[in-house]
Amino acid sequence: MAHEAPASRLVFHMSATERGGSAGRSDLMFLRTALLVLKKDFAIEVKTLEILVTTLFFAVSCVLVFSFAFVKEGQAPPDAAAGILWIAIAFSGTLALGRTFERERYAETLRALLLAPAPRPALYVGKLLGILVLLALDALILVPLIALLFTAPLFARPLLLLLLLAGGTVGFAAVGTLFAAMLIRSRTRDVLLPILLYPITVPVIICGVRGTAALLESPPDETTAVMWLGILFALDVVFLTLALWTFEPLMTE
Amino acid sequence: MKKSFVPLAVVTALLFVIAPILIARAPYESEMLLIQKIFYFHVPSWVAMYCGLLVCAVGSIWYLFKGNRVADRYAESAAELVLLFGLNGLVSGPLWARKAWGVWWQWDAKLTSALLLWLIFVAYLLVRKYGGPGSEKLAAAVGIFGAAVSPFVYVSVNIWRTIHPKTSVVPDIVKNPAKGFAAPLLVSMLAFVLLFVLLLMVRVYLAAHQDALDELYLAHED
Numbered sequence: 001m002a003h004e005a006p007a008s009r010l011v012f013h014m015s016a017t018e019r020g021g022s023a024g025r026s027d028l029m030f031l032r033t034a035l036l037v038l039k040k041d042f043a044i045e046v047k048t049l050e051i052l053v054t055t056l057f058f059a060v061s062c063v064l065v066f067s068f069a070f071v072k073e074g075q076a077p078p079d080a081a082a083g084i085l086w087i088a089i090a091f092s093g094t095l096a097l098g099r100t101f102e103r104e105r106y107a108e109t110l111r112a113l114l115l116a117p118a119p120r121p122a123l124y125v126g127k128l129l130g131i132l133v134l135l136a137l138d139a140l141i142l143v144p145l146i147a148l149l150f151t152a153p154l155f156a157r158p159l160l161l162l163l164l165l166a167g168g169t170v171g172f173a174a175v176g177t178l179f180a181a182m183l184i185r186s187r188t189r190d191v192l193l194p195i196l197l198y199p200i201t202v203p204v205i206i207c208g209v210r211g212t213a214a215l216l217e218s219p220p221d222e223t224t225a226v227m228w229l230g231i232l233f234a235l236d237v238v239f240l241t242l243a244l245w246t247f248e249p250l251m252t253e
Numbered sequence: 254m255k256k257s258f259v260p261l262a263v264v265t266a267l268l269f270v271i272a273p274i275l276i277a278r279a280p281y282e283s284e285m286l287l288i289q290k291i292f293y294f295h296v297p298s299w300v301a302m303y304c305g306l307l308v309c310a311v312g313s314i315w316y317l318f319k320g321n322r323v324a325d326r327y328a329e330s331a332a333e334l335v336l337l338f339g340l341n342g343l344v345s346g347p348l349w350a351r352k353a354w355g356v357w358w359q360w361d362a363k364l365t366s367a368l369l370l371w372l373i374f375v376a377y378l379l380v381r382k383y384g385g386p387g388s389e390k391l392a393a394a395v396g397i398f399g400a401a402v403s404p405f406v407y408v409s410v411n412i413w414r415t416i417h418p419k420t421s422v423v424p425d426i427v428k429n430p431a432k433g434f435a436a437p438l439l440v441s442m443l444a445f446v447l448l449f450v451l452l453l454m455v456r457v458y459l460a461a462h463q464d465a466l467d468e469l470y471l472a473h474e475d
Binding site: 175178182187188200239 | 317318369372373376379380383384385386387388390391394395397398399401402405
């Protein structure tokens with residue numbers, strides 16, 4: 001072990017000089033690390049498209065199951081589409097979170113990532129961006145599908161819907177990425193992730209569902225949607241700040 | 254056990270003796286009459302639950318950033334008390350609702366959000382129980398997020414128009430002691446908060462002994 005000591009000191013020294021640059025340089029380093037993690041996840045995913053295809057199929061089956069519960073005489077209640085959309089996103093998001101980190105656990109690659117001389121919050125941001133891309137692709141298919149199946153005027157206010165979806169997925173994924181990363185060490189992670197995630201992200205889901213439902217009214221109720229959007233963004237700020245703040249101590253063993 | 258335990262226990266016991274007398278003497282509320290008196294039990298339960306939430310959050314932050322085991326014991330004990338006092342509120346609420354609103358459970362914002370907050374702390378304890386080694390840190394994150402979500406849950410009451418008495422009912426009562434509602438409410442609140450402190454002390458004492466025992470076992474095995 002003794003001969004390894006100089007090497008580790010060297011690594012520490014290198015990282016210390018790299019971090020010691022100007023504030024602008026360390027910001028750039030943070031961004032580069034986050035994008036590298038995203039690029040890595042993207043490169044693995046495009047080979048098989050495993051997570052995207054499976055979660056998307058799961059989301060579509062969710063939509064079908066819920067349509068059996070809500071549709072009566074060929075018609076769904078007017079704001080059912082909003083609820084179904086958000087439930088499908090939340091459920092498939094949980095699945096995507098679990099799979100993404102299962103991949104990291106399988107070959108202990110998360111440990112390797114954490115050992116890298118990079119700011120840890122950057123790793124978190126990288127993983128978060130990966131989940132967000134997946135959820136965005138999910139939503140890209142789900143929104144037209146639900147609009148079609150339930151004849152819901154989801155595209156009446158496209159910008160507001162886009163903002164609601166963005167705010168909702170960021171809030172959901174911010175908490176989800178943190179918890180999925182922590183749960184990697186736990187034996188019961190499969191069941192604990194939804195148990196932890198749903199109660200804490202319910203305010204996000206409420207804002208998303210009520211905001212979307214307001215858009216589905218005719219004419220669309222813009223003031224209500226904007227109000228929910230405001231709460232949603234406030235929640236996002238709280239969740240992101242807390243996650244960035246706690247990621248470092250949580251991932252330290 | 255701390256020296257303050259016995260005097261505190263005596264004061265709490267006294268308050269629990271006085272409170273029913275004051276509640277019995279309090280005037281009837283003009284609309285709900287006798288049934289309104291659940292209020293003196295229901296509101297203090299929630300106050301004690303929020304105390305637990307606060308202690309759990311502070312303990313979690315302290316533990317996560319300083320690695321202090323004592324803080325973790327406080328967080329765990331407080332979470333268990335959140336469960337207990339929350340259950341008290343969740344049981345007394347529907348009993349009151351059945352008489353006042355005619356239904357056991359109304360999906361109104363305050364009820365639903367209280368149930369949600371309570372569920373977060375059930376999740377906290379589930380993580381501690383089934384998370385395996387290292388789950389204390391995980392649970393600490395749940396405690397911090399749970400406390401951070403609670404103001405959003407609280408704000409939602411004022412946004413949604415609900416049939417629940419507005420949050421301002423309690424301050425109103427405290428401001429107008431002439432009506433005779435304030436004294437019993439304050440006494441029962443104090444009694445519940447003191448009961449919370451006592452239970453917390455006992456539970457932390459127990460947790461410290463559990464830890465000591467675990468360490469002795471480990472030392473014996475080595």
